[in-house]
Amino acid sequence: MTDKIALVPATHTTPPARFSHGVRKGNILQVAGQVGFLPAEEGKPPTPAGPTLREQTLQTLANVKAVLEEGGSGWDDAMMIRVYLTDTGHFAEMNEIYDQYFEEQGLTAPPAARTTVYVGLPAGLLVEIDVLAVLG
Amino acid sequence: MTDKIALVPATHTTPPARFSHGVRKGNILQVAGQVGFLPAEEGKPPTPAGPTLREQTLQTLANVKAVLEEGGSGWDDAMMIRVYLTDTGHFAEMNEIYDQYFEEQGLTAPPAARTTVYVGLPAGLLVEIDVLAVLG
Amino acid sequence: MTDKIALVPATHTTPPARFSHGVRKGNILQVAGQVGFLPAEEGKPPTPAGPTLREQTLQTLANVKAVLEEGGSGWDDAMMIRVYLTDTGHFAEMNEIYDQYFEEQGLTAPPAARTTVYVGLPAGLLVEIDVLAVLG
Numbered sequence: 001m002t003d004k005i006a007l008v009p010a011t012h013t014t015p016p017a018r019f020s021h022g023v024r025k026g027n028i029l030q031v032a033g034q035v036g037f038l039p040a041e042e043g044k045p046p047t048p049a050g051p052t053l054r055e056q057t058l059q060t061l062a063n064v065k066a067v068l069e070e071g072g073s074g075w076d077d078a079m080m081i082r083v084y085l086t087d088t089g090h091f092a093e094m095n096e097i098y099d100q101y102f103e104e105q106g107l108t109a110p111p112a113a114r115t116t117v118y119v120g121l122p123a124g125l126l127v128e129i130d131v132l133a134v135l136g
Numbered sequence: 137m138t139d140k141i142a143l144v145p146a147t148h149t150t151p152p153a154r155f156s157h158g159v160r161k162g163n164i165l166q167v168a169g170q171v172g173f174l175p176a177e178e179g180k181p182p183t184p185a186g187p188t189l190r191e192q193t194l195q196t197l198a199n200v201k202a203v204l205e206e207g208g209s210g211w212d213d214a215m216m217i218r219v220y221l222t223d224t225g226h227f228a229e230m231n232e233i234y235d236q237y238f239e240e241q242g243l244t245a246p247p248a249a250r251t252t253v254y255v256g257l258p259a260g261l262l263v264e265i266d267v268l269a270v271l272g
Numbered sequence: 273m274t275d276k277i278a279l280v281p282a283t284h285t286t287p288p289a290r291f292s293h294g295v296r297k298g299n300i301l302q303v304a305g306q307v308g309f310l311p312a313e314e315g316k317p318p319t320p321a322g323p324t325l326r327e328q329t330l331q332t333l334a335n336v337k338a339v340l341e342e343g344g345s346g347w348d349d350a351m352m353i354r355v356y357l358t359d360t361g362h363f364a365e366m367n368e369i370y371d372q373y374f375e376e377q378g379l380t381a382p383p384a385a386r387t388t389v390y391v392g393l394p395a396g397l398l399v400e401i402d403v404l405a406v407l408g
Contacts (some may be wrong), residue, residue, distance in 0.1 A: 006246030019250035033251030110278030115305030118392030120254030142382030169387030256390030
């Protein structure tokens with residue numbers, strides 16, 4: 001029996017329901033849908049890093065990374081990155097931000113697979129990302 | 137070679153295409169997108185449990201659970217729960233139903249990760265849920 | 273340490289960002305969201321197989337299959353097939369195309385699980401599909 005472990009970075013906002021920001025069981029790690037919320041502040045509601053796609057995408061990626069690292073993992077283990085945008089007009093800009101971010105991460109494994117679709121998100125949020133990782 | 141096994145609860149409606157309500161291979165179990173259809177009745181088309189978000193969410197969760205159990209698993213093994221809603225205005229109510237449901241399940245493992253996005257669904261359906269589980 | 277391998281069929285168009293059409297690590301294989309683009313032609317932008325749901329769905333399934341095969345896998349290993357459509361009115365026709373396609377594949381394992389939701393996609397694209405596979 002392998003333990004299922006909740007991955008809860010200390011700086012993350014409390015989930016709005018009974019779910020974990022991430023879970024790991026054996027070599028499988030799943031990051032829940034992350035959005036561009038800044039680190040939690042006591043007594044303040046979750047607050048996006050800013051109104052722009054750039055601010056929110058970079059904060060979202062940082063939030064995903066924190067969950068991966070909480071599980072002893074990192075971007076090199078990512079198998080699937082699901083990107084949810086609200087507007088097809090954001091695709092080119094998101095790709096630019098995405099590519100620059102991952103270039104800066106200095107990864108050694110090949111990039112993860114990805115699916116990008118356009119959905120509704122809560123008001124003010126422009127991007128949500130979740131990740132499936134397999135540890136080495 | 138590990139066998140891939142179809143998980144088809146006896147009470148489930150027949151899928152509208154060539155897919156399985158769930159599959160298990162080794163310790164990986166995937167539940168297909170479940171909706172709030174009542175148990176199948178011979179000669180009747182699939183029928184939602186009711187028009188409300190509450191009725192449909194609870195039936196959907198019951199349908200997911202039946203597939204997990206058909207595979208010798210359960211909610212404690214769930215790694216990722218994907219919730220598809222049609223209306224951002226349903227988020228708070230769904231969370232309330234979700235939390236109450238899982239509280240009643242008396243789980244011992246930490247809660248699964250989750251992503252909730254807002255999409256289109258067939259007319260009359262307000263919620264769809266699929267689940268990835270890793271058996272212990 | 274298991275290697276993570278990028279799966280890049282020679283005929284596929286270059287991804288629009290730093291992601292892989294597929295990755296495999298150990299017995300887990302993830303295919304990125306595929307659309308109905310024809311095989312790449314030097315100096316030409318990615319071009320859909322045609323404007324119809326049938327043309328795009330069949331090309332998309334062929335593109336997914338190429339990635340699976342690049343990883344030493346195939347449809348029999350598919351656990352979860354995620355189908356993204358843009359219009360609920362396409363559900364019946366997609367199911368017909370899907371069923372006929374898989375009938376012709378002559379699979380021996382039970383069909384994969386599936387979730388179909390309705391989202392926005394880039395202009396001109398009617399369907400996108402990604403797949404999680406577990407090798408035997």
